Amino acid sequence: xxxxxxxxxxxxxxxxxxxxxxxxxxxxxxxxxxxxxxxxxxxxxxxxxxxxxxxxxxxxxxxxxxxxxxxxxxxxxxxxxxxxxxxxxxxxxxxxxxxxxxxxxxxxxxxxxxxxxxxxxxxxxxxxxxxxxxxxxxxxxxxxxxxxxxxxxxxxxxxxxxxxxxxxxxxxxxxxxxxxxxxxxxxxxxxx
Numbered sequence: 001x002x003x004x005x006x007x008x009x010x011x012x013x014x015x016x017x018x019x020x021x022x023x024x025x026x027x028x029x030x031x032x033x034x035x036x037x038x039x040x041x042x043x044x045x046x047x048x049x050x051x052x053x054x055x056x057x058x059x060x061x062x063x064x065x066x067x068x069x070x071x072x073x074x075x076x077x078x079x080x081x082x083x084x085x086x087x088x089x090x091x092x093x094x095x096x097x098x099x100x101x102x103x104x105x106x107x108x109x110x111x112x113x114x115x116x117x118x119x120x121x122x123x124x125x126x127x128x129x130x131x132x133x134x135x136x137x138x139x140x141x142x143x144x145x146x147x148x149x150x151x152x153x154x155x156x157x158x159x160x161x162x163x164x165x166x167x168x169x170x171x172x173x174x175x176x177x178x179x180x181x182x183x184x185x186x187x188x189x190x191x192x
Contacts, residue, residue: 010058012174015071015118016050017081017111017166018188019139024049026160027086027102031141034100034156040148041100044140048183051104051139053115053169056128063127064171068187070121071171075189078114081166083107089156090138098144102159104137111137111166118169143180166191 019027024046035041056067087103106112115135122128144150168191173184 013056075169086159
């Protein structure tokens with residue numbers, strides 16, 4: 001899949017919280033035996049592990065600058081995001097899983113506040129339409145390969161016991177590729 005036809009050129013965008021490198025490394029180690037046991041799973045690259053805050057979708061490339069400005073403004077205003085911890089493994093969606101993820105515990109509510117601020121700013125700016133479903137903070141660690149399924153009742157080991165904070169908020173461009181999406185950081189906004 002590629003960009004939709006027509007003009008002007010478009011970019012598929014989303015905003016995410018960047019994970020600290022030690023957390024990404026721990027997630028890669030946690031999923032390694034699962035990838036060996038479940039050939040239906042396809043790993044995400046370690047640098048692609050993140051916490052999605054807002055999926056924006058296809059936007060004109062000219063929108064990248066204004067969107068990046070709003071994201072940076074919200075990241076600066078939000079302060080730090082601390083008190084995050086890895087939670088239970090998740091199959092998403094539950095009925096016909098396409099994703100293996102880990103829920104996130106948001107012990108201080110700072111991640112939820114940041115997510116609400118980012119969504120609010122993008123909605124007010126006309127760049128986003130909020131989803132009806134509630135926000136589910138999680139990290140996707142693997143995807144189910146196209147045409148494959150995961151056996152029902154597959155048990156998953158508990159994740160590593162890690163508490164951490166977010167380092168930055170990133171505006172990403174998602175390039176759709178046959179072997180899986182590749183994420184290009186367009187702007188990185190450090191958190192206080």
